[in-house]
Amino acid sequence: MKADTFNAIDRLFAPMQMILKIPVYQRNYDWTETNVRRLLDDIKTVVQDHKSHFIGAIVYMESQNSDLGMPEYLIIDGQQRLTTITLLLQALKDLCGKDDQQAADMIESFLTNKYSPDEYKIKLKPIKSDNVQYEALLNNKPDKIDQDGHVYKNYVVAKKTFKSWIESGIKPIEILTALRQLQVVGISLKKGEDDPQIIFESINSTGVALTNSDLIRNFLLMSDHDQDRLFEDYWLPIENALRRDNDNYQLDLFFRQYVIMKSHTTVAERKVYSTFVTLFKENEYTHESALQELKKYVEIYSSFLYPEESSYSDEVKGYLADLKQLNQTTCYPFLMHLFADFENQVIDEQTLNKVLRLITIYLIRRSICNIPTNSLNGLFAYLYSRVFRISDNKDKYYEALNKYLFAQNNKNAVPDDEQLRFALVHNNFYQNLPLSRLLMLDIENGDTKEKLSTGNLTIEHIMPQTLSKSWRQYISDKDHEEYVHTLGNLSITGYNSEMSNKSFEEKKKILKQNSRVQILNEDVVDKDKWTIQDITNRSKRLADILIKKYHIDQVVDPKIEFENVDKIYLSDPGAATNRKPVSFTLEGSNYSVKTFKDITIKLINILDQDDPSRLVKLVGLNWKGNFDSPNANNKLIICRKEDIDNKIKWHYAEVRDGVYVMVGGPAATIMHVLKELIDFYDINENDFSISVRAKK
Structure with missing residues (x-):
């Protein structure tokens, strides 16, 4: 690898036969108007003070094109600046008049190989997707130019800028001289010795930042x-x-x-x-x-x-x-x-x-x-x-x-469904217009998406966002703020916000004219006025439709596991030692857990929900708070915090109403707690199992 500083145009676009090839792995030409204008500002400074200006590094690998017998430079880094320089040259050339023939001829020698076949006539070879536009521009074929592409847009920016300079008295030859004073650090790689990938990734050039792609x-x-x-x-x-x-x-x-x-x-x-x-x-x-x-x-x-x-x-x-x-x-x-x-x-x-x-x-x-x-x-x-x-x-x-x-x-x-219903009735849906459009289309179209599409539909407020005098007669500011953006007050039209804050009668006419929307508005167009109660009732009706449409049946299948597991049973408490629980199965239903503590608490919640009185009997506490059961001194499931041995208090957790259960300690002990619960609730032990992460 060898590095030196030189004038980019004189070295890389010298008036001799050569090829500057942008390899296919390079990104597209992506310099924006901002990048080009920044470079043009620098060139204007060079025109004024006649000093060279540094524009960054160019990494290239030189070889010999054996077919044509001319040098070929493979541009590893710096293609954005080099391509832009050629666009500036072409823009300046196209502005040269009869009195600027010397400048025009010199630019032509920089851009083209005069005596080469057409395929190699233009010195710079961008990647294929850019090359079509680039060649069309340099060969003056406007019908093949994409005017929205960066190649053409940046050419136009340069041409307009140079034109204004020329009109202010700066000659094309002066601009060309300034262009020739743009300096780079040229890093020349030697094939077979330097790794271009490593060098490419380590360079922090002044051009557009490299993207992941x-x-x-x-x-x-x-x-x-x-x-x-x-x-x-x-x-x-x-x-x-x-x-x-x-x-x-x-x-x-x-x-x-x-x-x-x-x-x-x-x-x-x-x-x-x-x-x-x-x-x-x-x-x-x-x-x-x-x-x-x-x-x-x-x-x-x-x-x-x-x-x-x-x-x-x-x-x-x-x-x-x-x-x-x-x-x-x-x-x-x-x-x-x-x-x-x-x-x-x-x-x-x-x-x-x-x-x-x-x-x-x-x-x-x-x-x-x-x-x-x-x-x-x-x-x-x-x-x-x-x-x-x-x-x-x-x-x-x-x-x-x-x-x-x-x-x-x-x-x-x-x-x-309870969360969904509450949200559909009370939430502000106007803050999420894409969601609002989707919900309303699903309401109107049912199970098909053929009747209406989102194309020209506008979300409209029935009660307007700003209350006029006619609306203030029966809508308070407080109610307006609470209900104006709820689902029950929104509809869709194709009228581009024509409803605005019109009276309710005028809005009904617009909604009726929009005959394509029927299900959404069936409880709007038959009203004499639009009240908060009407909004609430409509929210509930639309919520019913959407809850039904967005229903998902939950799959209950205890045979489906998400880890390789072993099954352990209460009959073998020692099998729980040093094992990681994943889930437990109770009478065919499966419950995910992460610890044995989770199993105990979740199991009690399930059993207690089915029969709240049983847990009270288990700990020996009747409804008057008296201990009268032989289980009152149970060391695993007890009723009073003061009855817990101070040495192991941290192993207990309150599950409800002053009932404390052993949830910590050795896994085998927890298995005894679980067995006592299962037996007391008259559940067959074969209907309870714990899935633990498999050893292999």
């Missing part, structure tokens, strides 16, 4: 001898599927979701690239096998972003459209597993639809209840690996996923 592309293509074919066959289709409007956002988001999916854990943005490299090495991928897999998952992932363009069934497209509308991207790592199983015929289309419905409704119910989404990143990162850690669960694919979701607690729990 840039780094991954470089990693997969830079050192491969067959990089051109891999680019054409794999990377270009990957990029075309996700890159829209010259924006890498979705491509970068895909790679983050992909590494989360592969690693079964959350991954911070800054660690996406390093995690990808680790996965590549651990799975012993080749460049091609990694690209093959990426292409497969990109095809799946693009269906999430653009469901209407996918080849899946209308039902599948409907669920994906709902998730997209709700912006529920946290589930995408799991969905990539799900769709891969469908593509690999692990599951059929019916199962795919059932799981999509489960996930969609789970997320809709959470959104309705306004539950924070921060815990979902972790849930969906490990959902697939947790559920299908036991491979037999794939035979009960939907059932296993259903059971796992319903086993969640705290923030990840499935909201029940």
Whole structure:
């Protein structure tokens, strides 16, 4: 490796035959107008003070093009600046008049190889997706130019700027002289001795920061001898599927979701690239096998972003459209597993639809209840690996996923119907317009999505957001604030907020004219006025519709486990020693736990709920508080805190009404507590078992 400082144009665009090749692993030309204007400001300073200006480092590898007998420079880093410099040169050339022929000729010699075949006429060779636009611009073929692309936009910025300079008295030859004073540190690599990948990753250039997709592309293509074919066959289709409007956002988001999916854990943005490299090495991928897999998952992932363009069934497209509308991207790592199983015929289309419905409704119910989404990143990162850690669960694919979701607690729990009803009646839905549109379309359309779509629909308030005099006659400010944004006061029209704060009579006319919306408004258009009671009644009616639509039957199947487990029974208390409980089964129902303490407390809650008087009898306490039972001195289940041996107080917990139970200590002792409870409640011991994590 050798480094020296030189003027970029004179060295890299010298008036001689040469090729400047941007390899396929480089990112697209992404410099924005801001980047170009910053460089133009620097050039203006050079014009004024005639001093050289440093613009960063250029890393290149020089070789000889044997076909043409000319030097070829492979640009490892710095393509954004070099491409921009050529656009500035072309813009200046196009402004040269008859009196500026010397400058125009000199620029032509910098940009082209005058005596080379057409294929090598233009010195700079951007990557394929940019090269079409670049050649069209330099060859003056406006019909082939994408005017929304960075190549053309930046050319226009430069041309307008140079034109204003020329009009102010600066000559084109002066601007060209300033351009030739742009200096770089040129780092020349020697083939076979220097590793361009390592050097590329370590450079912090002054141009656009590298994205994760840039780094991954470089990693997969830079050192491969067959990089051109891999680019054409794999990377270009990957990029075309996700890159829209010259924006890498979705491509970068895909790679983050992909590494989360592969690693079964959350991954911070800054660690996406390093995690990808680790996965590549651990799975012993080749460049091609990694690209093959990426292409497969990109095809799946693009269906999430653009469901209407996918080849899946209308039902599948409907669920994906709902998730997209709700912006529920946290589930995408799991969905990539799900769709891969469908593509690999692990599951059929019916199962795919059932799981999509489960996930969609789970997320809709959470959104309705306004539950924070921060815990979902972790849930969906490990959902697939947790559920299908036991491979037999794939035979009960939907059932296993259903059971796992319903086993969640705290923030990840499935909201029940009571929570859902309260939220639908009382919550502010206007703060979440995508959710509001979805709910109203689901109410109006029933089980189909054919009648109405979100296209030109506007969320409208029946009682307006600002009360006019006619509304204040029967609506107080307090009630208005509480009910104005609730579901019962919202509807949809295609009238672009025409309802505004009109009177109720005027609003009814608009709603009646919008004859496509019937179910939503059937209890609005028949009213003489719109009161708080009407809003409440409508909220309850719409809530009934949505609760029925978003109902999920909970799967209860004790045979479905999420870890390799051994079963232990009360007849062998010693079997619990040094074991980790996962769940327990009581009369066919399965309950998830993490400790033996959890088992004791959860079991008492279940038994006490069925027969509250039994626990009182067990500890010897009658309803008057007198001890009159031989069990009154029970050392495992007692009634008074003062009866607990001070030496082991921390092993006890109050479960209700002054009743203390042994919940700590050796696992074998806890098994005796559980046995006493089971026996006292007349439950067959064979109907109770504990699943503990398997030793192997």
